Amino acid sequence: MGRQEKVTTSLAGTVGEEIGAFLAPVDAALERDYPGDPGTRQPVHTVYVPGDVFGAGTVRSWGDRALAALDEHAPDAAAFAAVLGLDGALAEAVYARVRTKLEREPVEDLRVDFEDGYGSRPDAEEDAAAARAARLIAQAYEDGTAAPYMGIRMKCLEAAVRDRGIRTLDVFLSGLAEAGGLPDGLVLTLPKVTYPEQVTAMVRLLEAFEKARGLAPGRIGFEIQIETSQAVLAADGTATVARLIRAAEGRATGLHYGTFDYSACLGVSAAHQASDHPAADHAKAVMQVAAAGTGVRLSDGSTNVLPVGPTGQVHDAWRLHYGLTRRALARAYYQGWDMHPGHLPTRYAAVFAFYREGFERTAARLARYVHRVGGDVMDEPATAKALSGHLLRGLDCGALDLAEVTGATGLTRAELDGLATPRRGGGAT
Numbered sequence: 518m519g520r521q522e523k524v525t526t527s528l529a530g531t532v533g534e535e536i537g538a539f540l541a542p543v544d545a546a547l548e549r550d551y552p553g554d555p556g557t558r559q560p561v562h563t564v565y566v567p568g569d570v571f572g573a574g575t576v577r578s579w580g581d582r583a584l585a586a587l588d589e590h591a592p593d594a595a596a597f598a599a600v601l602g603l604d605g606a607l608a609e610a611v612y613a614r615v616r617t618k619l620e621r622e623p624v625e626d627l628r629v630d631f632e633d634g635y636g637s638r639p640d641a642e643e644d645a646a647a648a649r650a651a652r653l654i655a656q657a658y659e660d661g662t663a664a665p666y667m668g669i670r671m672k673c674l675e676a677a678v679r680d681r682g683i684r685t686l687d688v689f690l691s692g693l694a695e696a697g698g699l700p701d702g703l704v705l706t707l708p709k710v711t712y713p714e715q716v717t718a719m720v721r722l723l724e725a726f727e728k729a730r731g732l733a734p735g736r737i738g739f740e741i742q743i744e745t746s747q748a749v750l751a752a753d754g755t756a757t758v759a760r761l762i763r764a765a766e767g768r769a770t771g772l773h774y775g776t777f778d779y780s781a782c783l784g785v786s787a788a789h790q791a792s793d794h795p796a797a798d799h800a801k802a803v804m805q806v807a808a809a810g811t812g813v814r815l816s817d818g819s820t821n822v823l824p825v826g827p828t829g830q831v832h833d834a835w836r837l838h839y840g841l842t843r844r845a846l847a848r849a850y851y852q853g854w855d856m857h858p859g860h861l862p863t864r865y866a867a868v869f870a871f872y873r874e875g876f877e878r879t880a881a882r883l884a885r886y887v888h889r890v891g892g893d894v895m896d897e898p899a900t901a902k903a904l905s906g907h908l909l910r911g912l913d914c915g916a917l918d919l920a921e922v923t924g925a926t927g928l929t930r931a932e933l934d935g936l937a938t939p940r941r942g943g944g945a946t
Contacts, residue, residue, distance in 0.1 A: 546754040550763070551810035556938040558913045559814050560626035560666050561868050562855045563773070566724075567634040568646040568669075573653050576664050578624025584616065584856035586824065590831045597866070600832045601839045607870055615865045618915050623861060625914070626666040626852075629654075631685050632673070632708050632780075640681070647685045658700045668704035674715045684721060690737070694730050706741040706773065711747045711765035713757070720766050738768045740816075744775030748781050749800050752873075761805040769813045772804045773854075774816030792818050792841055792853075797841025800852060816852035824859035835863045842867035851910060865914075872911030879904055880925035883936075886926065898939065905936035 548841055591597035594612035600605075603611060629650040631643065638646075659661035667900045671690050672682035675726060686705070694697050707719050741761050743749060751757040762769050779800055780790035791797065797818070805815050820841055822833035838860055845853055846867065855864055883904040908926070912918035912933075917928060926933075 518921070531612075540583055540805065542902055549767075552812045553810060554814075554938055555812050556934060558570070558665065560915050561849055561851065562624075562853050562864050563626040563632055564624050564664075564855050565628050565630045565670070568629050568631045568643070568650060569635065569638075571650060571653065573656065575663075575931065576624045576627065576657070576662060578587045579861065580619045583861035585618045585833065586859045587616065587862050590700070590828045590835075592822075597862075600835055601863070602836075602891060603866070603870060604874065607873055609936060610873060611866055611869045614869050614915060615862055618865050618869075622665070622915070624664040626704065627664045627668075628704070628706055629667075629669045631682075632670050634670075637678075640684075643681065643685055644688055647688040648692050651689045651890060652696060654700070655696035658702070662936055663700070663702065664700040666704050667700070668706065668707055670706035673707065673709035675709065675711075685721065687752065690726055691730075692860045694782040699732070703737070704770070705737065706729065706742055707739050708742040709744050709777070709778070710741050710761060711757075714759040714781070716741060716761050716764040717766075720764070720768055723768065735740050735767060739765075740771040740773050741769055742773045742775050742799065743804060744778035744782070746779070747880070749803050756803055756807055762807060762811055762813050765813075769811075771814045771816055771852075772808055772824050773816040774801055774804065774818045776854075777821065779818075790821075791842060801848070803824040805849065814852065815850055816854070819854035819856050820860075821856065823857045824863075825857070831859065834859070839863040839867045843871060846871045857929075868914055869916040872907070872914070872916035875907075876911070876917060876921075877925065880905055880922065883908070883928070884926045885934075887936075888924070893937040901936050902939060905933045909933055 547706060553687065561596060564579065587597070591600055594608045597612050597615075598608035599702055623759055631647065635643075635646075647669070654667050655665065657667070669685070671686045671689075672678040674682060690699070693703070703815065707716070708717060723736050723739070724734070726732070727736055742749075747755050748761065751760075762772075774792070776792050776797060777790050780794060780796060781787075783796050785794060785796055801815065801817065808815055820838055822837055824831045824838070842853060845851075853860060853864070883901060885900075886901045886904070905928075908917065908922050909930075910920060912919060912930070923929060924935070928936075
């Protein structure tokens with residue numbers, strides 16, 4: 518105790534400088550290629566609505582139709598819990614939050630579809646639909662009725678539809694610009710990507726638009742839809758999806774898995790095309806590893822089994838959708854597609870149950886870590902990052918309330934954000 522230790526070194530003082538110079542390119546590559554999660558909200562789903570169907574009341578209509586489905590097929594918490602197998606202790610809270618969500622914010626992310634859901638139309642008709650989508654989305658953001666995220670899925674950049682896709686993108690973005698500017702929640706989706714050059718072409722298109730409109734370089738990002746086997750694995754055996762992210766030059770915001778196009782590409786029969794098929798699991802695992810640390814987020818696909826018809830049939834579809842959503846969440850696929858208003862109750866039920874059922878233990882673990890209190894689990898900074906990220910996702914979607922999270926952890930929203938997105942080198946990567 519109190520003994521002064523002798524400190525001895527052997528390396529010359531210049532060694533550290535030499536190592537630093539040697540690794541400088543690696544340091545730059547890490548900052549460029551693996552910036553980490555952006556720390557912004559990720560929607561729990563994406564709703565696709567054909568360009569000719571989308572209207573000013575679409576978001577509210579989806580919420581009303583979802584509430585009507587609950588009223589008809591699960592009018593109270595006990596009935597809903599019985600269908601989904603919800604724990605009794607969670608049933609009331611989950612059901613109440615689902616209804617509140619459908620009343621307040623039924624859709625988190627909406628894509629006006631000009632691809633498969635829209636099909637091939639006369640040019641004048643698609644021009645008008647794209648201009649109309651721009652006008653309605655601009656109006657929705659102005660009057661407060663917009664979903665947090667909204668945008669379009671254009672046609673792909675393959676030769677047969679390339680010109681049409683480019684024109685629709687131009688008409689839509691120009692319409693937004695003329696209506697007051699691009700909203701912060703703007704999202705664009707590029708489908709059926711096969712080669713990195715198609716992603717680079719999208720980057721060049723957006724660069725040209727930004728220049729034409731006097732926007733800051735890099736203002737517009739986009740999602741890459743993974744619907745072909747070649748987008749996952751190239752002919753030389755390498756992971757194409759990693760090259761797609763790099764080709765986006767920092768503009769890629771998400772990788773969206775296309776359940777049915779991808780399954781069909783591999784020859785999976787229609788009866789077995791689903792998001793839990795082994796082929797789907799392989800594709801999403803490759804996507805997940807390629808995107809990790811890049812700031813590009815992953816989205817699962819959809820189910821085409823719709824909750825319509827008699828109550829028994831609706832319940833079967835609900836159980837399927839709930840199970841697939843819970844399965845995806847456990848695999849860290851925090852976003853998926855919803856194809857019908859009847860999917861919204863089970864989307865939010867699955868998400869809310871996922872975040873609420875582990876809330877007390879998650880909050881307690883994080884509090885012990887932050888306040889250096891011992892417990893039955895020894896957590897590291899990387900785990901603290903995951904714990905705080907889990908709570909933040911729950912807050913963003915409405916599964917959790919800030920007051921209860923702060924009460925259980927002693928942490929503010931800003932402190933949670935700091936733990937979830939630490940600076941590089943802080944031990945949490």
